[in-house]
Amino acid sequence: MDTPIVVGIDIGTTKICTLVARVEADHRLRILGVGIEPSQGIRKGTVVDLAAASQAVARSIQKAQHTSGLEITSALVSLAGSHVSSVNSRGVVGIARQVVDQDDVIRALDAAQAVAIPHNREIIHVIQRGFTVDGQDGIRMPVGMHGYRLEVEAHIITAGESTVENLRQCVAASGVTVSQFVLNPLASAEVVLSETERQMGVVVCDIGGGTTDMAIYAEGDILHTMVLSVGGNHITNDIAHGLRLPTSQAEEVKKQHGYAIEEEVSDEESFIVRAFGEDKPVQTSRRELAHIIEARVEEIFLLVMQEIKRSGYDGLLPAGMVLTGGTSLLPGIRNLASNVLGVPVRLARPENLLGLADQLYSPSYSTSVGLLNWALLMGDTLPDGRGGRGSSSGVTLDVSTFKNWLKKLLP
Secondary structure, X not given: OOOOEEEEEEEOOOEEEEEEEEEOOOOOEEEEEEEEXXXXXXXXXXXXXXXXXXXXXXXXXXXXXXXXXXXXXXXXXXXXXXXXXXXXXXXXEEOOOOEOOHHHHHHHHHHHOOOOOOOOEXXXXXXXXXXXXXXXXXXXXXXXXXOOEEEEEEEXXXXXXXXXXHHHHHHXXXXXXXXXXXXXXXXXXXXXXXXXXXXHOEEEEEEOOOOEEEEEEEOOEEXXXXXXOOOHHHHHHHHHHHHOOOHHHHHHHHHHHOOOOHHHOOOOOEEEEOOOOOOOOEEEEHHHHHHHHHHHHHHHHHHHHHHHHHHOOOOOOOOOEEEEOHHHHOOOHHHHHHHHHOOOEEEOOOOOOEEOOHHHOOHHHHHHHHHHHHHHHHOOOEOOOOOOOOOHHHOOOOHHHXXXXXXXXXX
16 A cells, blocks of 8 residues: 655745655654755745745755655645734534534534634634533533534634735745645644643744744643744844844854853853954954844743733743744753743754654754644645645545544634
8 A cells, every 4th residue: 555645845934845755654754855945035934026935945846856756746835924813713503413523513613713804814724722512611522422512612823815825826836736834833833842741831932034933732722823023034133233244154153153141151252254344354252242142032032921921821831832943053042041931941853753854853844844744634645655635625534533633623
């Protein structure tokens, strides 16, 4: 029997990563194809140059096809940007035959979607948070239970319709259909969170180049999602202005000498740079660099804390924060995050991969690998070896996959 193939395309501000994987018998992913390309035409998670972005996506897809030897016809695609917003909603229906079946659950989720959504926005996710049957709440899976009234609490995530359509066009230019869009922090959470953390209460924070993506989980459910328009590129820009360097050199300085806490850097440490207006390379204090970085990173976590408090769930996070994304590689950032937020913080990256996975064991690729895990949970796979194809609306569900499907329901 042919094994299922899953495909994910992570379109970020700094890089575009296309992954092709085969699902093994033990449900582990074997990476068959990898296509990593510097991002162009994307700023803060949104398309600002359609032609440049389309070409960068095409190059990434071609690399993945070349290394895997498979044709990609459809894929899951990541989504981020300040245009993303979320709201919690409730749907109520009568139970037709006094025993809850799958149709009742689907009708309840449809009712939850009946909220006022502006005409220029598109629903990306509708995720159930819990069910109530005849006033009894806290029900995880109501199918088969007796009752007359079924209620569902749902988390609805929407995005700007034009922004989503621009991303869809970038992928379609390579002859690939977008089967689903997946919000960045939800994809990352599939890779970096443990079930215990989801139950206890945790926030996953994915800091990329252009955005910081957050998702709050408690009792196994998603409570809140948010995308902030600030990320690692802002740190790079601050270094470029503060030390008067070209942006490309500032990025290298950040990676090689950056540190997030000034007081932990010795006054004696220094490095050589070639600044604007200088005839010769000059020696620069590493502590001065850390001063610039700490100010921006602290601001990012203050914004994160402000958003957590605004959500009302700040007292429900005993597991603290799980930090991932490329910017989480910055030395000292975990301690600074813990100091600012006052909660335990750990760094996380993808694990338990097979095949061409050496370069993917990095927080930078949590979203990329998370897309593959999401496709696996949704059943969005193709068992004929040609690459991902199909859509969530066409997935045939059996009882064993129905629970996972409900947790990841997409319209």
